Amino acid sequence: MKKDKRIFGKFIFSSAMIFFYLPILYVVIFSFNSSKSLTSFSGFSLEWYKRISESSEMMVALYTTIAVAVIATIVSTFIGTISAIGLFKSNKLIKRLIGQINDLPIMNPEIVTAIGLMLLFITFKVERGLLTMLLAHISFCIPYVILSVMPKIKSLDENLAEAAMDLGATPWQALYKVIVPQIKPGIIAGALIAFTMSVDDFVISYFVSGRGVKNLSMVVYTMSKRINPSINAISTLIIVAITIVLIVINVAPVIRRKIDSSNAKEKHFLAKKSKAPTIMVVAGALLLFIFSFNFFFASGGKYEGKTLHVYNWGEYTDPETIAEFERETGAKVVLDNFDSNEQMYIKLANGESYDVIFPSDYMIERLIQEDMIQKLDKSKLDFLDDIYPGVRNLDYDPNNEYSVPYFWGTVGILYDTEKVSEEEVAEQGFDIFRNPKYKGETYLYDSERDSFMMALKALGYSMNTQSEEELNEAYNWLLDAVETTEPEIVTDEIIDNMAQGRKALAIMYSGDAAFAMSENESMAFHLPNSGTNLWSDAMVIPKNAKEVELAHEFIRFNSSYETTIKNSNFVGYTASNEEAFDFLRTDKEYFGEIDAYTPRVGYEKDEIFHYDEEMRKIMANLWSKVKILATSK
Amino acid sequence: MKKISHLAVPYVVWTILLLALPMVLIVFYSVVGEGNTILDVSFTIDNYKKFFTDKDFLIVLWRSVKIALETTVICILVGYPIAYFISRSEEKYRNLFILLVTIPMWINMLVRTYAWIGILSENGVANKILSFIGLGDVQLIHTQGAVILGMVYNFIPFMILQINSSLSKMDNSLLEASQDLGADGKTTFMKIVLPLSLPGVVSGIALVFLPSVSSFFIPKMLGGGQFFLIGNVIENQFITVGEWSFGSAISVIMAALMMLSMYVVRAIEKKNKVDRGDD
Numbered sequence: 001m002k003k004d005k006r007i008f009g010k011f012i013f014s015s016a017m018i019f020f021y022l023p024i025l026y027v028v029i030f031s032f033n034s035s036k037s038l039t040s041f042s043g044f045s046l047e048w049y050k051r052i053s054e055s056s057e058m059m060v061a062l063y064t065t066i067a068v069a070v071i072a073t074i075v076s077t078f079i080g081t082i083s084a085i086g087l088f089k090s091n092k093l094i095k096r097l098i099g100q101i102n103d104l105p106i107m108n109p110e111i112v113t114a115i116g117l118m119l120l121f122i123t124f125k126v127e128r129g130l131l132t133m134l135l136a137h138i139s140f141c142i143p144y145v146i147l148s149v150m151p152k153i154k155s156l157d158e159n160l161a162e163a164a165m166d167l168g169a170t171p172w173q174a175l176y177k178v179i180v181p182q183i184k185p186g187i188i189a190g191a192l193i194a195f196t197m198s199v200d201d202f203v204i205s206y207f208v209s210g211r212g213v214k215n216l217s218m219v220v221y222t223m224s225k226r227i228n229p230s231i232n233a234i235s236t237l238i239i240v241a242i243t244i245v246l247i248v249i250n251v252a253p254v255i256r257r258k259i260d261s262s263n264a265k266e267k268h269f270l271a272k273k274s275k276a277p278t279i280m281v282v283a284g285a286l287l288l289f290i291f292s293f294n295f296f297f298a299s300g301g302k303y304e305g306k307t308l309h310v311y312n313w314g315e316y317t318d319p320e321t322i323a324e325f326e327r328e329t330g331a332k333v334v335l336d337n338f339d340s341n342e343q344m345y346i347k348l349a350n351g352e353s354y355d356v357i358f359p360s361d362y363m364i365e366r367l368i369q370e371d372m373i374q375k376l377d378k379s380k381l382d383f384l385d386d387i388y389p390g391v392r393n394l395d396y397d398p399n400n401e402y403s404v405p406y407f408w409g410t411v412g413i414l415y416d417t418e419k420v421s422e423e424e425v426a427e428q429g430f431d432i433f434r435n436p437k438y439k440g441e442t443y444l445y446d447s448e449r450d451s452f453m454m455a456l457k458a459l460g461y462s463m464n465t466q467s468e469e470e471l472n473e474a475y476n477w478l479l480d481a482v483e484t485t486e487p488e489i490v491t492d493e494i495i496d497n498m499a500q501g502r503k504a505l506a507i508m509y510s511g512d513a514a515f516a517m518s519e520n521e522s523m524a525f526h527l528p529n530s531g532t533n534l535w536s537d538a539m540v541i542p543k544n545a546k547e548v549e550l551a552h553e554f555i556r557f558n559s560s561y562e563t564t565i566k567n568s569n570f571v572g573y574t575a576s577n578e579e580a581f582d583f584l585r586t587d588k589e590y591f592g593e594i595d596a597y598t599p600r601v602g603y604e605k606d607e608i609f610h611y612d613e614e615m616r617k618i619m620a621n622l623w624s625k626v627k628i629l630a631t632s633k
Numbered sequence: 634m635k636k637i638s639h640l641a642v643p644y645v646v647w648t649i650l651l652l653a654l655p656m657v658l659i660v661f662y663s664v665v666g667e668g669n670t671i672l673d674v675s676f677t678i679d680n681y682k683k684f685f686t687d688k689d690f691l692i693v694l695w696r697s698v699k700i701a702l703e704t705t706v707i708c709i710l711v712g713y714p715i716a717y718f719i720s721r722s723e724e725k726y727r728n729l730f731i732l733l734v735t736i737p738m739w740i741n742m743l744v745r746t747y748a749w750i751g752i753l754s755e756n757g758v759a760n761k762i763l764s765f766i767g768l769g770d771v772q773l774i775h776t777q778g779a780v781i782l783g784m785v786y787n788f789i790p791f792m793i794l795q796i797n798s799s800l801s802k803m804d805n806s807l808l809e810a811s812q813d814l815g816a817d818g819k820t821t822f823m824k825i826v827l828p829l830s831l832p833g834v835v836s837g838i839a840l841v842f843l844p845s846v847s848s849f850f851i852p853k854m855l856g857g858g859q860f861f862l863i864g865n866v867i868e869n870q871f872i873t874v875g876e877w878s879f880g881s882a883i884s885v886i887m888a889a890l891m892m893l894s895m896y897v898v899r900a901i902e903k904k905n906k907v908d909r910g911d912d
Binding site: 008009010012013016017019020021022023024026027030038039040079080082083085086087089090091094098101102104105107108109110111112113115116117118119120123135136139142143175196199200202203207216217220221224231235238239242243246250339340342343345346349440488489490493500502617620621624625627628629630631 | 644647662692722732738740748749752754756775862868872873881
């Protein structure tokens with residue numbers, strides 16, 4: 001009977017271990033995959049490790065994570081410990097009150113704590129960045145330190161400190177020599193919790209950080225939308241590092257104890273103390289790492305020591321070009337990513353300062369209206385004539401006084417020719433997303449603007465409609481689409497998934513479609529006759545930019561023939577530099593055979609988005625409702 | 634001795650500025666009208682009205698609570714036997730087992746969640762195994778199942794560790810006494826082990842339920858963009874929609890709900906302690 005139980009226990013424990021470690025093993029294995037795939041292993045390679053060592057974004061994030069964790073741990077352990085001691089001696093009322101507030105970060109959902117801190121920093125105009133991240137980490141770590149130190153203090157003999165002082169010790173000496181040594185296990189446990197919490201944190205950092213300061217979690221979060229085995233590689237490094245630390249902490253004392261016990265049994269009690277020095281050595285090594293870091297990134301050049309803060313769409317530049325720009329100028333580029341114009345706008349409106357941003361047409365219109373971006377210095381932009389005339393001088397910025405086009409394109413339907421016929425797509429246009437035949441076979445893009453564009457165009461309305469009635473009709477069109485075809489509503493995952501032929505139909509930006517088509521020959525792109533969105537993303541300099549001259553330099557660099565070819569080829573989006581555009585769209589090695597790369601120009605039903613705050617809000621709200629309905633499917 | 638109590642002064646200031654004030658601000662933003670400016674303030678409860686009169690938001694809230702409850706139940710059912718196994722194993726192995734449960738928690742939560750994307754995706758390992766045993770191609774990623782799986786994976790170690798710590802504190806002589814008095818294994822478990830481990834279960838519930846209800850990146854990564862939970866609604870309000878006052882109101886509602894449930898959980902815990910005291 002008893003044996004049976006152990007067998008059951010062993011079985012469930014081993015299954016749990018498989019469950020726990022399978023994904024971790026998976027990450028480690030695929031970090032050595034030679035191809036990009038996350039599902040099939042095609043050969044051993046160290047490619048992704050090479051990539052992360054070359055990616056300054058990843059290295060900086062790694063550094064930020066460790067630096068923040070070490071400093072937050074040290075500070076919160078110190079404050080937490082002395083406060084716990086102080087609180088214990090305080091009167092009941094204060095003790096209770098502070099105890100309650102102290103519980104807030106523990107009892108509250110993380111996202112609420114995060115939003116509270118974000119509102120605090122924004123309300124009092126503290127610029128979000130490394131400092132705010134550090135403050136936030138310290139403040140959610142202290143409560144855990146107090147919680148783990150408090151029980152030890154409670155079990156302390158109160159008379160000890162008093163006895164020490166009676167014998168002539170100052171209160172500090174009493175604290176340091178009598179109290180602290182006795183509560184050490186609590187302090188160490190608290191420090192470990194603080195360190196773990198800080199390294200692991202995503203939600204709070206995500207909300208309180210700014211200006212491109214990212215920890216590893218945030219980098220993983222922004223990168224996880226596209227298949228990116230670099231994540232596996234950096235994760236493997238973390239796993240290895242943690243395993244080593246844990247082995248050092250857990251195994252070293254055991255070995256020492258064994259040696260000690262074989263030497264002399266009386267020494268046994270000493271072995272227990274060995275954890276503290278080990279931890280101190282680890283912490284010391286980490287601190288050294290933090291301070292030595294800046295040496296890595298020193299380089300020469302005209303702009304040496306300057307930092308350019310760039311706010312761009314995710315995966316919108318070839319990292320190689322950034323490295324090249326850094327080499328040429330000697331400046332450091334800090335890249336921050338956004339998923340939508342609205343997300344970018346909110347950050348900008350809250351006073352976060354960037355030097356170059358890459359908004360879309362209608363958003364540029366808004367930024368000009370609200371006086372948030374500055375006129376460019378025309379004397380530095382002698383290359384404007386190299387830009388393809390079709391994207392110059394558009395409505396949102398008639399003389400390109402504020403903006404220089406970067407990428408441009410359309411929105412259309414990407415379809416798998418093996419599952420959908422060309423005639424069918426051509427005949428039904430966007431309405432194919434309401435065709436029950438393709439239930440479970442469609443992707444929609446998670447953007448209120450593009451979704452409403454599709455619906456409005458399908459209904460024959462202007463996508464810049466100001467009629468709420470038409471918007472409501474479009475809303476019902478979208479609800480119907482969600483109900484009949486049960487689409488997956490995704491963002492950038494759409495690109496890799498369509499490249500792998502996961503579904504038959506997707507609504508897609510022409511550039512993403514070009515990328516997917518270059519990876520998968522059976523994909524084709526269609527622009528509906530009902531018209532679509534002709535968009536462009538351009539580089540602008542915000543009013544509060546700090547490195548205006550360097551920003552102009554960056555815009556010029558990105559508009560050059562060579563850089564344009566690299567970026568356009570890397571991302572798949574259509575180049576603005578005319579020479580580069582002509583080369584890429586005709587050369588068979590590049591996009592010569594991919595029609596999605598060359599946008600449709602001059603079609604009367606195609607439109608450019610205009611900015612209208614009221615309509616935007618209605619659309620945003622209706623779109624969340626569409627998504628809520630889609631979830632319950 | 635007075636001087637030692639002064640040690641807490643910096644922290645008292647700190648708690649007021651960085652813990653209490655943010656909460657005050659959320660409440661403040663949730664009752665002011667549109668816009669982010671502190672000047673020209675007008676108070677309103679429209680944001681709360683909007684939430685409670687719109688059935689869509691209530692559906693999302695209910696769905697989030699439901700998913701969190703399902704996650705918590707699974708964590709108890711699976712976590713309990715594991716914790717029991719650990720607490721009953723020989724002492725030299727026990728620390729190793731605890732370490733094995735703890736290690737995954739040290740690895741970044743996003744990384745752990747990201748790993749499942751590859752496993753669950755359409756031609757991933759999970760589907761290959763399923764088709765190998767003849768269950769064919771199943772849509773795993775971007776389903777509710779995937780979201781719950783991700784949550785269980787991330788939060789079950791908390792449950793195991795909490796239950797284990799209360800089981801380990803149990804006095805073995807109690808079990809012996811029970812057996813000596815003629816109780817069989819089942820009775821001993823039901824009458825002695827289970828009641829004594831309840832505090833661990835209760836604090837485990839708190840540690841699993843709370844993060845599950847408010848998580849927004851697990852649904853986003855494993856559920857896809859069409860998988861919307863209350864955490865996603867809040868994130869969306871702040872990051873893309875920009876209606877901070879409404880986002881703040883939802884945060885207040887959620888915080889209140891959590892405080893309430895924590896209060897209930899703690900009350901049960903206390904009652905249990907009293908009950909045991911009576912025994």
